[in-house]
Amino acid sequence: MxxxxxxxxxxxxxxxxYLESGEQLPAxxxxxxxxxxxxxxxxxxxxxxxxxxxxAADYVARVTQLPFAAAECGWGRKSExxxxxxxxxxxxxxxxxxxxxxxxxxxxxxxxxxxVLVLSPEDAAEAPQWPEFRPAVxxxxxxxxxxxxxxxxxxxxxxxxxxxxxxxxxxxAGTRVQISPATAADLPRLHELSVRTHQFTTAAGxxxxxxxxxxxxxxxxxxxxxxLSDRFGDDGLVGGVLADTGESAVRAGVEAGExxxxxxxxxxxxxxxxxxSCRAMGRGVLDALLAALCQxxxxxxxxxxxxxxxxxxxxxxxRLALAAAGLRASQASQAPPVGEPVVFARSLSGAxxxxxxxxxxxxxxxxxxxxxxx
Amino acid sequence: MTGADAILAALRDMLAGITGxxxxxxxxxxxxxxxxxxxxxxxxxxxxLLTEVQHRFGVDVAAEDLSLDSLASLGTxxxxxxxxxxx
Numbered sequence: 001m002x003x004x005x006x007x008x009x010x011x012x013x014x015x016x017x018y019l020e021s022g023e024q025l026p027a028x029x030x031x032x033x034x035x036x037x038x039x040x041x042x043x044x045x046x047x048x049x050x051x052x053x054x055x056a057a058d059y060v061a062r063v064t065q066l067p068f069a070a071a072e073c074g075w076g077r078k079s080e081x082x083x084x085x086x087x088x089x090x091x092x093x094x095x096x097x098x099x100x101x102x103x104x105x106x107x108x109x110x111x112x113x114x115x116v117l118v119l120s121p122e123d124a125a126e127a128p129q130w131p132e133f134r135p136a137v138x139x140x141x142x143x144x145x146x147x148x149x150x151x152x153x154x155x156x157x158x159x160x161x162x163x164x165x166x167x168x169x170x171x172x173a174g175t176r177v178q179i180s181p182a183t184a185a186d187l188p189r190l191h192e193l194s195v196r197t198h199q200f201t202t203a204a205g206x207x208x209x210x211x212x213x214x215x216x217x218x219x220x221x222x223x224x225x226x227x228l229s230d231r232f233g234d235d236g237l238v239g240g241v242l243a244d245t246g247e248s249a250v251r252a253g254v255e256a257g258e259x260x261x262x263x264x265x266x267x268x269x270x271x272x273x274x275x276x277s278c279r280a281m282g283r284g285v286l287d288a289l290l291a292a293l294c295q296x297x298x299x300x301x302x303x304x305x306x307x308x309x310x311x312x313x314x315x316x317x318x319r320l321a322l323a324a325a326g327l328r329a330s331q332a333s334q335a336p337p338v339g340e341p342v343v344f345a346r347s348l349s350g351a352x353x354x355x356x357x358x359x360x361x362x363x364x365x366x367x368x369x370x371x372x373x374x
Numbered sequence: 375m376t377g378a379d380a381i382l383a384a385l386r387d388m389l390a391g392i393t394g395x396x397x398x399x400x401x402x403x404x405x406x407x408x409x410x411x412x413x414x415x416x417x418x419x420x421x422x423l424l425t426e427v428q429h430r431f432g433v434d435v436a437a438e439d440l441s442l443d444s445l446a447s448l449g450t451x452x453x454x455x456x457x458x459x460x461x
Contacts, residue, residue, distance in 0.1 A: 164394065167414065282418030282419070286417060316436040319436065320417045320420035321417040324416060344441070
């Protein structure tokens with residue numbers, strides 16, 4: 001699946017060369033701009049990589065009216081420019097397409113970044129019909145993704161100029177994280193998150209909407225969502241966590257008149273799934289989700305929180321968040337057999353991780369109106 | 375140049391640069407790296423630090439320390455790097 005298309009400017013998105021066009025700057029290529037707009041509607045974001053001054057990117061953004069998540073202008077290798085965009089957006093190289101009219105540039109990117117899908121403008125014109133450019137799930141957040149990444153770029157520029165600590169910047173930006181129980185309306189977006197994210201997931205694969213619905217209705221599981229907004233924009237639903245409270249025997253026991261059956265199992269809550277959008281990285285969302293879960297588990301009488309996490313090269317950021325919330329791998333510090341999750345656990349007695357002061361835990365959504373999206 | 379003091383000094387500079395907090399350039403070894411007290415690294419800034427550590431010292435902390443216990447403090451991370459740096 002392609003998540004981002006990196007476009008060349010000269011003779012690709014523009015019908016000419018920016019620096020050689022004198023007073024009359026070249027017009028945008030209407031056909032490719034239309035393609036890009038169609039992909040944007042499908043939640044595929046756009047970026048620019050061009051051997052031009054930065055003003056060229058501003059010009060292209062203005063005349064095409066497209067949101068760009070990143071722009072790399074300079075005279076270095078295109079493969080390095082694309083690599084910086086990949087790092088900046090925290091996505092995999094195999095989810096990126098690169099479009100350039102210049103055969104040499106295409107060859108250079110293909111050699112330097114073999115996972116990237118390299119296309120000529122003619123290829124790109126047909127791309128909307130290809131399966132790689134057709135996401136299976138499309139949510140409200142997905143349709144607005146290009147715009148959300150463009151907001152993210154503005155936020156990052158201000159954060160760099162801000163100079164203070166991260167927490168002070170988050171407060172200054174009016175950051176708001178809202179943690180609340182999931183509802184049926186949240187399931188498509190939670191499924192989409194579980195499909196799209198690789199850096200911020202504990203699970204090996206996606207959770208289907210049917211699985212999520214089963215957990216939501218079971219009574220035994222808690223499914224929490226995180227919504228994120230600030231004055232740069234509203235990111236909508238960006239994270240979720242599923243906890244097995246181990247109380248399955250409670251209802252069965254009550255029905256059978258054996259209320260004491262579950263008493264011995266109430267000891268720990270186990271998290272088989274924790275996901276977050278990589279766009280939300282560095283804004284306290286995972287910290288808030290884990291803190292909220294610790295509080296809820298402790299309030300329900302649990303003494304331990306366990307998170308089952310498959311350890312991969314790509315989910316280091318998630319493991320950092322687990323460590324920051326006081327969760328430690330229970331096995332010796334070595335990798336388990338391939339595919340087996342590691343149990344990260346912490347005690348729920350004593351001081352619990354605190355919710356960041358910009359986060360709030362709400363009993364049910366609907367009580368809070370601002371920032372909420374259906 | 376992988377003596378413990380040199381590692382500590384390099385880590386302080388990295389921390390100050392990544393967090394934008396100049397005072398961390400003089401942080402004592404018992405400064406906590408994660409969580410709200412101390413350096414306050416999170417998943418983003420923590421990843422940046424580990425990437426820089428790997429680049430500078432050739433130690434992939436995330437691969438060798440599942441729990442990331444080595445990030446308990448500035449001093450424990452310096453010790454972990456000293457013990458795992460390729461010779």
